[in-house]
């Protein structure tokens with residue numbers, strides 16, 4: 001009644017969660033194949049995560065970034081271990097904020113060198129967030145509507161079309177920003193060959209390559225970072241969603257030579273990477289590193305079972321999967337919810353599956369049975 005109506009909420013209120021299950025006020029059980037939109041990577045009430053959070057709450061939640069924060073340093077170290085080269089980390093609170101920082105960093109990198117390069121090439125159907133920088137990077141006209149003018153300096157190319165990228169390069173182009181699998185746009189995968197060409201193009205033209213790993217990062221696709229499937233070497237990656245297991249946290253990782261351009265006072269965040277968020281992130285990262293073979297295995301199994309349904313095209317990797325049924329899928333999301341399966345719909349006709357990374361084959365079987373009923 002008092003909430004601004006910028007969301008159309010589904011008619012259910014969850015009060016408790018355990019593992020891959022959620023429970024509503026009446027005690028009804030739901031299989032959670034959304035994870036709060038790729039956020040609750042370890043599922044709900046994960047004993048180790050809950051313990052760490054409670055312990056940290058009882059010690060210290062927040063002191064600001066005016067002081068040394070050992071948990072931040074430890075988490076940055078763990079994230080860097082998986083990155084392809086030396087680099088540094090900046091912590092914030094969300095995906096949009098991570099992308100803002102990434103976009104600012106790209107501009108600063110070239111400004112510091114006295115170069116007037118500030119334009120970023122991004123991709124149609126991409127999604128980078130709702131703040132002005134990240135929204136301007138998001139090449140979806142319907143999301144810009146009513147909020148114009150967008151921030152200057154973004155050019156939109158077609159995914160998997162290298163010529164559309166080449167055609168946009170000018171002497172003011174600073175970089176290329178993309179998701180290796182577009183999440184909100186409908187689980188659209190980049191071709192490996194396309195990504196190699198983008199990488200080559202960036203190297204040749206002296207452009208920075210930014211990979212938005214807000215959804216694909218931290219194990220979601222079966223590799224720790226999504227870009228690792230393709231052997232590319234991004235200059236900057238951004239993280240959020242799954243990193244805190246439900247506690248808000250975002251991060252930017254930049255290659256050493258790029259990272260050093262965010263000098264003292266040039267950028268900041270009051271909450272960014274506080275003790276509570278970093279303690280959560282540390283547990284998530286430790287568990288996800290262990291879960292990677294499991295994610296690959298159950299991801300393959302899930303993909304196979306979706307293909308066996310023969311009701312549309314299956315897309316995605318690991319536990320970031322989509323089923324394009326070729327027609328509006330909102331109705332199916334509602335029917336699935338009634339039968340106790342939480343999923344969502346992106347890109348109009350794509351059912352999206354983002355189960356907790358701890359999901360087992362038995363849960364997948366359960367979800368497939370519900371899907372079979374509601375689709376047919």
Ligand SMILES: *Cc1c(COP(=O)(O)O)cnc(C)c1O
Pocket residue numbers: 093094095096097099127128129130179183184212213214215216240241
């Ligand atoms: C969700 C998402 C964002 C935005 O993250 P917020 O935390 O909602 O600001 C940015 N990029 C990608 C790829 C996302 O999936």
